[in-house]
Amino acid sequence: MPETPHRTHRLPGSRYGNRPTMKDVAARAGVGLKTVSRVVNGEPGVTPETERRVQESIEALGFRRNDSARVLRKGRTASVGLVLEDLSDPFYGPLSRAVEEVARAHGALLINGSSAEDAEREQELVLALCARRVDGLVVIPAGDDHRYLEPELRAGVATVFVDRPAGRIDADVVVSDNYGGARDGVAHLIAHGHRRIGFIGDMPGIHTASERLRGYRAAMEDAGIPVEDSWMSLGVTDPERVRRATEEMLSRPDPVTAVFTGNNRVTVTVIRVLSERSRPVALVGFDDIELADLLRPGLTVVAQDSAALGRTAAERLFRQLDGTLLAPERIELPTKLITRGSGELPPAD
Amino acid sequence: MPETPHRTHRLPGSRYGNRPTMKDVAARAGVGLKTVSRVVNGEPGVTPETERRVQESIEALGFRRNDSARVLRKGRTASVGLVLEDLSDPFYGPLSRAVEEVARAHGALLINGSSAEDAEREQELVLALCARRVDGLVVIPAGDDHRYLEPELRAGVATVFVDRPAGRIDADVVVSDNYGGARDGVAHLIAHGHRRIGFIGDMPGIHTASERLRGYRAAMEDAGIPVEDSWMSLGVTDPERVRRATEEMLSRPDPVTAVFTGNNRVTVTVIRVLSERSRPVALVGFDDIELADLLRPGLTVVAQDSAALGRTAAERLFRQLDGTLLAPERIELPTKLITRGSGELPPAD
DNA sequence: CCTGAGCCTGACAACGTTGTCCAGGCTCTA
DNA sequence: TAGAGCCTGGACAACGTTGTCAGGCTCAGG
Numbered sequence: 001m002p003e004t005p006h007r008t009h010r011l012p013g014s015r016y017g018n019r020p021t022m023k024d025v026a027a028r029a030g031v032g033l034k035t036v037s038r039v040v041n042g043e044p045g046v047t048p049e050t051e052r053r054v055q056e057s058i059e060a061l062g063f064r065r066n067d068s069a070r071v072l073r074k075g076r077t078a079s080v081g082l083v084l085e086d087l088s089d090p091f092y093g094p095l096s097r098a099v100e101e102v103a104r105a106h107g108a109l110l111i112n113g114s115s116a117e118d119a120e121r122e123q124e125l126v127l128a129l130c131a132r133r134v135d136g137l138v139v140i141p142a143g144d145d146h147r148y149l150e151p152e153l154r155a156g157v158a159t160v161f162v163d164r165p166a167g168r169i170d171a172d173v174v175v176s177d178n179y180g181g182a183r184d185g186v187a188h189l190i191a192h193g194h195r196r197i198g199f200i201g202d203m204p205g206i207h208t209a210s211e212r213l214r215g216y217r218a219a220m221e222d223a224g225i226p227v228e229d230s231w232m233s234l235g236v237t238d239p240e241r242v243r244r245a246t247e248e249m250l251s252r253p254d255p256v257t258a259v260f261t262g263n264n265r266v267t268v269t270v271i272r273v274l275s276e277r278s279r280p281v282a283l284v285g286f287d288d289i290e291l292a293d294l295l296r297p298g299l300t301v302v303a304q305d306s307a308a309l310g311r312t313a314a315e316r317l318f319r320q321l322d323g324t325l326l327a328p329e330r331i332e333l334p335t336k337l338i339t340r341g342s343g344e345l346p347p348a349d
Numbered sequence: 350m351p352e353t354p355h356r357t358h359r360l361p362g363s364r365y366g367n368r369p370t371m372k373d374v375a376a377r378a379g380v381g382l383k384t385v386s387r388v389v390n391g392e393p394g395v396t397p398e399t400e401r402r403v404q405e406s407i408e409a410l411g412f413r414r415n416d417s418a419r420v421l422r423k424g425r426t427a428s429v430g431l432v433l434e435d436l437s438d439p440f441y442g443p444l445s446r447a448v449e450e451v452a453r454a455h456g457a458l459l460i461n462g463s464s465a466e467d468a469e470r471e472q473e474l475v476l477a478l479c480a481r482r483v484d485g486l487v488v489i490p491a492g493d494d495h496r497y498l499e500p501e502l503r504a505g506v507a508t509v510f511v512d513r514p515a516g517r518i519d520a521d522v523v524v525s526d527n528y529g530g531a532r533d534g535v536a537h538l539i540a541h542g543h544r545r546i547g548f549i550g551d552m553p554g555i556h557t558a559s560e561r562l563r564g565y566r567a568a569m570e571d572a573g574i575p576v577e578d579s580w581m582s583l584g585v586t587d588p589e590r591v592r593r594a595t596e597e598m599l600s601r602p603d604p605v606t607a608v609f610t611g612n613n614r615v616t617v618t619v620i621r622v623l624s625e626r627s628r629p630v631a632l633v634g635f636d637d638i639e640l641a642d643l644l645r646p647g648l649t650v651v652a653q654d655s656a657a658l659g660r661t662a663a664e665r666l667f668r669q670l671d672g673t674l675l676a677p678e679r680i681e682l683p684t685k686l687i688t689r690g691s692g693e694l695p696p697a698d
Numbered sequence: 699c700c701t702g703a704g705c706c707t708g709a710c711a712a713c714g715t716t717g718t719c720c721a722g723g724c725t726c727t728a
Numbered sequence: 729t730a731g732a733g734c735c736t737g738g739a740c741a742a743c744g745t746t747g748t749c750a751g752g753c754t755c756a757g758g
Contacts (some may be wrong), residue, residue, distance in 0.1 A: 360732095375738095380737075380738085380739075381737055381738040381739080382739090383737070383738060383739085384736085384737060384738075387736095387737090394735070394736060394737080395736075395737085396735090396736070399736080399737085418743085420743090421742095421743045421744065421745090422742075422743050422744090424743080
């Protein structure tokens with residue numbers, strides 16, 4: 001006799017391994033099916049005595065309502081989907097958690113998936129979520145064409161895009177002020193005397209990257225500094241290439257005296273490179289990083305509040321679901337320059 | 350006339366906002382319902398010409414299969430649930446992502462929820478996932494009594510606990526070698542000449558915390574060092590109290606010369622406190638931290654591989670689902686001591 | 699004692715899909 | 729040319745739940 005009887009009950013052919021249904025509960029309690037439904041859903045119109053018998057039956061059989069069937073009848077799943085790039089990126093953890101908390105407040109569960117920055121995978125994920133009939137979608141787009149979502153919008157699936165706008169459809173977006181943040185960050189470096197300032201960021205095809213690049217250019221132009229091509233390195237995020245790009249900028253005859261980095265992954269690598277060099281180079285990074293205050297010098301950043309992005313998006317989502325029909329809107333959240341030292345280093349010419 | 354016609358279609362009473370069903374597709378294509386089902390599922394027995402007509406119909410109507418109905422018939426949801434403490438903790442991001450990747454390789458989606466270290470909320474989440482009939486559950490327990498899961502185990506819901514063992518039921522567990530890791534970390538400090546070593550960790554009620562405490566005690570005992578109560582601070586994780594506890598240990602007449610911290614949140618705060626002091630104090634932390642190598646001195650840690658925890662657990666989960674009935678097992682993953690400087694500081698007496 | 703109101707209760711259909719099964723039409727062979 | 733066999737397509741039931749509705753009971757008022 002096995003010590004763990006529960007394992008032995010899993011018959012190959014049985015769906016759900018023979019889970020009890022309301023019918024079973026009803027039979028055991030000697031009541032009708034609908035009465036069980038009423039008890040389970042806390043509907044009125046059941047004698048205390050009957051309710052007790054049903055409850056006892058539920059306990060004894062370990063009954064759990066099958067929400068798939070429920071959804072099929074009711075049409076609402078009380079779940080929302082979140083598609084982001086990579087859950088293990090510290091930028092997305094708080095965002096995801098924020099969406100979850102708002103969902104929870106509305107009694108909904110969160111299903112999430114990582115697109116790995118791949119448009120096809122994004123679409124695959126989104127459609128899988130739609131097949132499960134999530135009530136709403138929060139999407140951090142990887143692709144740039146979201147017309148595949150048109151049937152869902154038509155069907156009333158609430159949808160909010162975050163961090164980057166949707167492509168070729170009209171939908172709600174919540175983004176950070178990437179342009180303004182980058183401009184402020186670069187202006188900060190300029191204010192501390194720098195003129196030759198490097199920019200290392202992602203491919204300009206990515207909305208956030210191009211906005212930040214635009215901010216960089218704007219700040220330089222405002223200061224009347226012509227930008228040299230060799231100061232910019234675009235489409236470079238993997239550590240090896242960021243390292244090379246950084247070293248190149250620093251080894252030129254006229255080296256940059258400061259660097260502005262376009263996202264946290266780039267920033268981390270650049271910090272590593274700079275820490276190996278003796279000559280101090282100023283650095284301002286987009287995105288905050290844990291422990292940034294403990295580095296020497298502390299890291300000056302343009303911080304965006306990823307939790308606020310998630311929260312704002314989710315709240316918007318549920319307002320769509322609440323039935324207040326809103327025209328698609330673009331919401332921009334401010335960024336914040338946090339000075340900790342690295343951005344205040346003077347140029348070492 | 351609204352510019353966004355899709356919004357206006359959301360009639361209040363219509364379920365799913367009038368999504369087309371297979372029946373609609375069939376009618377439009379002039380075929381039978383089952384034929385549509387065959388096309389959607391790629392089943393054989395449909396003429397290319399018929400298939401084309403059906404596909405065209407699907408496109409035109411924007412049909413998406415309703416997985417709720419499908420699940421109801423088939424009994425498998427192709428989704429697994431993950432309940433953890435807090436997605437925004439950098440320890441859980443990679444773990445969650447690892448579970449997702451394994452799930453994806455098995456064609457399953459991941460639904461996750463944060464228990465916020467609250468037993469009641471954990472149960473609530475787990476049961477919600479069960480009501481949605483997830484095929485499997487990966488749980489990082491908050492509570493210490495999981496008998497409420499007995500009906501699910503009986504029903505064949507694959508279940509694996511991670512990071513901490515299940516309470517009062519017999520189930521698979523994947524944990525790090527918390528005891529051995531802590532012992533190694535503390536032994537490392539002892540090897541560098543320390544004798545008065547502080548320990549700051551979570552409540553011993555939490556399994557990982559008590560194991561790490563046990564490792565600390567074992568290392569001290571191995572070295573023949575009697576531990577003084579004032580060297581240990583238990584159940585303290587919020588920054589303010591960690592700060593106080595650290596300062597207390599360091600201000601005693603016979604201050605500790607090294608500190609071993611029981612998790613990454615504690616570690617971060619202790620680094621802050623130590624960085625404000627002139628006298629160097631050695632530090633080894635449990636859990637690795639991003640940028641730990643860039644601190645001065647670099648942070649020596651006992652690292653656990655949270656992605657490996659997640660991957661191992663998920664693989665085990667799917668082996669349960671593959672039908673190979675396995676006796677519940679406890680899997681322990683090794684930790685790794687990474688020396689970067691802070692743990693090699695000599696005692697400053 | 700009868701009637702009607704009000705309360706519990708359960709029978710039944712429906713949600714959208716898939717599995718089973720059978721019918722009709724075709725091809726191929728004897 | 730007839731029969732066998734295959735291929736395609738569709739009718740129907742079932743999955744577990746909830747909404748609708750009607751039946752039966754109790755009780756008060758006439």
